[in-house]
Amino acid sequence: MIVDCGVTFENPTHFLDEESEQAIPHAHIQMADPAFIVERRDDLIGLIITHAHEDHIGAVAYLWEQLRCPIYTTRFTAEILRRKLKEVDLEDKVPIHIVSKGEQRNIGVFSVEWITLTHSIPDPYALLISTDVGRIFHTADWKLDPKPIIGQSFDKQRYCEMADERITAMICDSTNAVVAGHSQSEASLHKGLKKIIENASGRVIVTCFGSNIARLNMLARIAEETNRHLGIVGRSMINMISAARVTGLWQAQETIVDRAHLGYLPAQTVLLLVTGSQGEPRTALHRLSIDAFQDMQLEPGDTVVFSSKMIPGNEEAIEALIERLKAKKIIVITDKDAELPIHVSGHPAEEELKLMYQWVQPEMAIPVHGEARHMAANARIAKQMGVPRQLTGNNGDLFFIAPVKGIRRNAVKIGRLGLIKGKLKRL
Numbered sequence: 001m002i003v004d005c006g007v008t009f010e011n012p013t014h015f016l017d018e019e020s021e022q023a024i025p026h027a028h029i030q031m032a033d034p035a036f037i038v039e040r041r042d043d044l045i046g047l048i049i050t051h052a053h054e055d056h057i058g059a060v061a062y063l064w065e066q067l068r069c070p071i072y073t074t075r076f077t078a079e080i081l082r083r084k085l086k087e088v089d090l091e092d093k094v095p096i097h098i099v100s101k102g103e104q105r106n107i108g109v110f111s112v113e114w115i116t117l118t119h120s121i122p123d124p125y126a127l128l129i130s131t132d133v134g135r136i137f138h139t140a141d142w143k144l145d146p147k148p149i150i151g152q153s154f155d156k157q158r159y160c161e162m163a164d165e166r167i168t169a170m171i172c173d174s175t176n177a178v179v180a181g182h183s184q185s186e187a188s189l190h191k192g193l194k195k196i197i198e199n200a201s202g203r204v205i206v207t208c209f210g211s212n213i214a215r216l217n218m219l220a221r222i223a224e225e226t227n228r229h230l231g232i233v234g235r236s237m238i239n240m241i242s243a244a245r246v247t248g249l250w251q252a253q254e255t256i257v258d259r260a261h262l263g264y265l266p267a268q269t270v271l272l273l274v275t276g277s278q279g280e281p282r283t284a285l286h287r288l289s290i291d292a293f294q295d296m297q298l299e300p301g302d303t304v305v306f307s308s309k310m311i312p313g314n315e316e317a318i319e320a321l322i323e324r325l326k327a328k329k330i331i332v333i334t335d336k337d338a339e340l341p342i343h344v345s346g347h348p349a350e351e352e353l354k355l356m357y358q359w360v361q362p363e364m365a366i367p368v369h370g371e372a373r374h375m376a377a378n379a380r381i382a383k384q385m386g387v388p389r390q391l392t393g394n395n396g397d398l399f400f401i402a403p404v405k406g407i408r409r410n411a412v413k414i415g416r417l418g419l420i421k422g423k424l425k426r427l
Contacts, residue, residue: 001110002047002067003127003138007031007058010418027418027427031059032395036412038066045108049073050140051124052080053211061088062417062424070095072107074114076123079243101125101152116155118145120186120346121211122249134168134402137360141173141369143345144352147187149214150249159359169401170362170387174370175347177377182351184344186214192340193219193307196333198226200303203270207277207285208307208343210237213244215307216273220252223271229257233284233293234275263296272296277308279317289324300329307342309335350381357385364389364405 008030037044046069049057057077061084064071071094073081078098085091099105104113113128119141127138144154176183197204208215216237223230232238244250262270276285285304287293298304304325310318325332335343347369348356357365365382367375367390379390391399391407398411416427 001045001107001129002037002069004050004056004140005031005047005059005063005067006053006055007062008055027416027420027425029058029419030416030427031062031418033415033417033426034063034066035415041067041069044069045110047071048112048127049077049081050127050138051119051121052077053121053141056140057081057084060094061085061090062419064090064094070097072097072099072105072112074099074101074123074125076243076247076249079247080240083239083243115158116152117142118148118151118154119143120209120214122151122213122244122247128162128167131402135165136169136171136401137162137167137362138171139173139356141175141347143183143348144355145183145185145187147185149186149218150251151214156359159356163359163361167360167362169364169366169391170357170360170382171366171368172353172356172378172382173347174367174374174378176345176349177353177367177370177374177381179345179349180351181349183347183349184341186212186218186344189215189307189341189344190218190222192338192342193305194222194225195340196303196305196338196342197222197228197271200268200331202267202299202301202303203272204228204303204305205272205274205285205288205298206305206307207274209277210234210240210275212346213240213249216241217250217252219271219273219307220254220256224252224254226271227269228271229262229265229269230254231257231259231262231270231272232274233259233272237273237275259295267299267302276321277306277318278311278314279319279321286321289321289328298325298328298330301331303331303333305338305342306332306334309343309345350377353378353381354385357382357387362387364391364401366391366399366401 010028010030075098078096082091085094099114109131111130115126115128117124117126126140129136206219220230274284276283288298291297322332365387367378375392379392382390393407396410396412396414398408400406417424418427
């Protein structure tokens with residue numbers, strides 16, 4: 001059984017062939033080569049998608065023809081997946097089974113329970129996967145947000161119950177394991193974002209991750225509270241909001257202004273939510289920064305707010321974007337500049353990891369997600385909290401969880417596939 005099937009993004013997208021002095025197209029979209037699994041496809045009984053972030057769902061549309069297995073996920077994630085499958089004419093071919101909160105299903109030899117938690121996208125779930133020889137608690141991506149704006153809170157009671165159920169291994173998110181303290185709640189951003197927006201004299205353009213429906217809902221409410229017209233630009237953001245509407249997760253009442261009307265509204269009455277927080281070309285904010293957005297142009301005194309973090313590898317692109325905006329005499333506010341918080345992470349910091357290990361008390365910790373230093377930090381925290389054993393490895397290592405615990409290093413040949421001119425190529 002597979003848990004999640006995502007993509008990563010390469011930057012820059014083109015390199016120079018020194019011999020021909022011509023640009024060689026590289027694969028901006030990349031994913032793991034599933035050859036090891038495809039060779040054993042007769043034994044593959046299902047793919048579970050824990051949530052709808054690209055690094056967990058993005059490769060399904062490209063790889064399903066090789067995998068050809070049923071998919072299990074929850075309602076919002078299924079809605080996003082269907083839209084992706086429709087783009088490649090697979091919508092009616094892929095069997096998608098929608099699972100409800102707290103549901104337990106038998107999938108082949110596995111008994112799987114979906115357990116609620118909180119993250120920066122709607123409908124995230126952890127998995128308790130049980131077999132006759134062992135039980136795994138797979139957290140996927142998570143944080144402990146006591147006041148989520150959308151959806152259910154985390155299920156502390158269920159986590160604590162697992163301490164009595166002998167969890168063989170906890171496979172756990174390491175993304176923020178090197179960050180001290182506790183992540184902040186999404187609800188804590190309202191005051192800082194509202195202060196910036198209500199005090200701005202011109203247009204306010206907020207860029208954030210389009211999948212963060214809770215923050216987009218919050219910003220829509222702030223638009224109403226500050227008497228601003230709300231505009232939304234960016235295909236991925238519009239698609240996410242549409243999926244949230246279909247699944248009942250869009251709570252804001254504010255009417256969204258047609259983008260063709262944005263240029264006719266008084267500047268001080270506009271709040272625009274846009275894609276492009278990572279400096280990506282062809283996104284709405286990039287086009288605004290080079291005056292290539294046909295419906296509206298930024299003017300001196302407008303404010304651009306980065307309600308986002310800088311993903312490693314995107315530093316140069318983001319800095320260039322900010323310099324272009326400042327050259328146009330646009331006020332730029334990042335999370336480092338703001339007086340009050342305007343961005344929070346969707347991943348657990350050190351204190352949250354300690355709590356989860358304390359509650360679940362697994363026999364073994366297997367850190368995942370993040371770079372080597374993040375997984376090493378996660379393992380140290382697990383050891384500190386009394387987890388008897390920690391296993392950390394690399395891509396291609398084969399983990400043995402039960403009845404024998406251990407790792408066979410470099411057991412599986414690994415590689416990547418990249419999307420080049422619409423076709424998958426081995427990289």
